[in-house]
Amino acid sequence: MLNRYLWFTGLIILIILAPLFLSNFLVVFLTEMLIMILFAISFNLLFGYTGLLSFGHAAFFSIGSYVTGLILLHIYPSIPLAFLIGVIAATLAACIIGYFCVRLDEIYFAMLTLAFGMMVHTIVWKWDRLTGGADGLVNIPRPPLNFLLFQVDLSSIASYYYFTLILVAISLYILWVIVNSHFGLALKAIRENSDRIQFVGINVRRYRLISFVISGFFCGLAGAIFGPFLKSITPSIAFWTKSAEPVFMSLLGGTKIFLAPAVGSVIFMYLKEIISGYTELWMIYLGAILIGFVLFLPGGIVGFLYEKLKGRRLGGIVG
């Protein structure tokens, strides 16, 4: 137990100190990793905890990203304002898309989210005058954060890294609480048996919709952070391959342990970075590795290690 806390504390200290001893290139990479971790874990609230596989979560990520970017570019260069509106837009989209999708189960749910996701992609791609079409949004500003007494400059990658770290940490904490709350237990029961849970008085659709909207909210936030981070975004972040990323990350890490998709994200991005340095065909190799993981470690890497260490089947009780 003590050992575990030591590891955890060590890891957190490393994460906090990272910009002091890493190159800018690596800090950029870490920042993107943090954003993808938030994306994957928000997605997994729906996938691992509610039992709904969405293939359209890039919609919320990209809506959060585009709306935030547009506000910063054209309305008013304020991070809090732009983030707020970006996240609200993503949440509203989740309400509307979720309203239709939670009526269905399993493959039908997955296909409907995919369809909505592709609709959002088409809008982003074709609405040239607003979204810049295939070129996307360029030169998204990264204005300083204004607190009443002082300003925080976000122009350096180190400061934006910390800004991202704080937002992601708070979001993960909130998601952790939700997963371990009464509501979280009800979600797990829905995942286990969505038919039976109705006979104890739970309105499954309502719970699924709430879970869907929370998931969309945090994906929107991940997207909002992403725009000013890269300073330019293209419709590729709305494409279905972007929706597939959190699916892979969750499967890779494990879907039933809260932080497992984070491990999946780290491995996914690391592999992608390494392999794409060698070959254009990185997707083939990455795909092959992922197929191997899914076939031979169906509980994900963290799930597998957890079972080995504890020597027991993985239940729903693991935070």
Place this chain on the structure above:
Amino acid sequence: MNILEIRGLWKNFGKLSAVAGVDLDFREGEFTSIIGPNGAGKTTLFNLITGKLSPTSGTIMFNGKDITGLTPFQISRLRLSRIFQITNLFPDLTVYENIKVAILAKRKESLRMFTLTQNRSEADLETEKILEVIGLLDKKDSICGSLSHGDQRLVEIGVALATDPVLLLLDEPTGGMGPEETDRMVQFIRTLPERQKVTILLVEHDMSVVFSVSERIVVMHQGAIIADGRPEDIRRNEKVREAYLGE
């Protein structure tokens, strides 16, 4: 007082009438069993009462309220609960969580997003009470799917009891059990009405179980009621012998 009143109930699947014009009243506190050969419509009747299926025609009144066409979760909230013929639980959750989620739903606390389940509350006391009733307190941390069939049947009843029902529909609680497990289950079911202040409706194949626990027996055949009365009347009933006991 009648706890459940069924009037002119029909359920058609294509040309087949699984339930064909059933009229039944159930009195509060009376242990009633429904028997009949396979395909007689017993489980369909349960599915109609609990909202899993909606009837082709007819009405169902529960505690003076029309519940025809309500959804399962609405009916469950009115404190009408059931167990399923085929074990139907949350297999990857622990026994404790299986019960607790039902307790939370009943207490209308299951939407609380910022209350951690690990913090003990009133709901945990109620959960433990149910575990004690079904006698699985010592197995509360086991993963439900890993329990023996008999224990899973008990959890099944525990989940149903957790919603604090006034009417409980038991669909073959001893199905698939060996003689010893069956005995244990029968003893348990026998004590339920008094202990939990609940009226029980039982569907069961094992005639010795039915005749030992029931105060009233309803016999179904091809979707209709062919006999209804005290166990000793049913035993003597000619129509029942012909249609069902095969004599």
